[in-house]
Amino acid sequence: MPAGRARSPLRWWPAAAWLLLLAxxxxxxxxxxxLALAASLLAAPERLRPHAATLRRALRWGLPGMLFALQRALGGDALAWGAALLGAxxxxxxxALLEYLLDHPHRPAAAAAPSPSWPELALAPIGPAAAxxxxxxxxxxxxxxxxxxRGGRVRREDxxxxxxxxxxxxxxxARCCFAPDGRWFCVDSGRxxxxxxxxxxxxxxLRGWRLYGWHAGGPWLVRGGHRPPLALKDVLGDTG
Incomplete structure (x- = not known):
């Protein structure tokens, strides 16, 4: 039999001795x-990482020894064994929960941006940016x-x-005008x-509309005396 396999039972002797001691x-x-072993594993997992396997084995083997001591203290009858089984x-x-927490350490999420206060929300602009x-x-x-x-002359004839x-x-x-770049020509008939x-x-x-001004090379028109001017594309949408 190989020497390594012959010495393998020696690995469990310290655990069995620990169980017997707690019993x-x-x-x-x-x-x-x-409880002290469990608390140390939770409090300093990185520092105790080289000894984590030994401490976990001590918890797994020590728990039944402590429970055996508990049932012995309760009298060793059926009620004592029932309490020991519930304790187990x-x-x-x-x-199991402890080992899960140790195997899956919690990583704090990135700090979220602080939420704005209500005065900032009240003063924040609503809707798309105005132009x-x-x-x-x-x-x-x-x-x-x-x-x-754009060159040449324009004459009013016939x-x-x-x-x-x-x-x-x-x-x-009654009057007419050009856009600043000369692309558009507008005739105002009064109606x-x-x-x-x-x-x-x-x-x-466009009946009922009058030219109010030019912007970005296009005409803006107004209808009535109390309405804001509109771009031609909006006017054509209104008039169908």
Whole structure:
């Protein structure tokens, strides 16, 4: 028989001697020893890691020895053995919980950001961030002829506006104007406006609206004296 296998029973002799010692000692001496072992494993798991296996084995083997001492102190009758068995059930349940906690140490979660106080919540903005819109006022033209910002001249003839490239826009109104970049041409008839997108070739006749200004190269219009101006895309959505 190999020497290593012949010496293997020696590994359990210290555990058996520990069990026998607690069985011979009064239970009120063995119980504090076991509690001290469990508390040390919980209090300093990293420091006692090299001895953790030995201390766990001491708890597993020491518990039945302490319970045997308990039943002996209770008289050794059936009631004493019943109390010892209940103690074994509770003790090994707690021991299983202890080993689970040692095998799965709790890692504190990352510190959460402090929640804002109610004054901060009250002053916090609600909804999407507001954008400041600065409108360039229209520069109205009433002359019979004027310059085109994109080159050439515009003439008012036969109730229409005629451009040098032959394009006509009408009917002519009381006044007209160009967008700052010359893309849009607006005719104000007094009852509404005619907007001509010269790049896309689209014309929009909007009755009851008037030009209020230009922003980002596009017209903003207003209807009535107490309503805020709207971009053309919003106006077209309102008018269908």
């Amino acid at each position: 011979l000692l009064p239970w009120w001496c063995g119980l504090p020893l076991l 059930l509770a003790g090994y349940s707690l021991l 400041i819109v600065e409108l360039a006022p229209p520069r109205w033209l009433a002359e019979p002829a004027f310059d085109d910002p 109730g229409e506006y005629r451009f040098d490239d032959g394009t006509r826009c009408g009917p002519a109104g 509404g406006v005619l907007l001509w997108d010269r790049e896309r070739g689209r014309r929009h006749r």
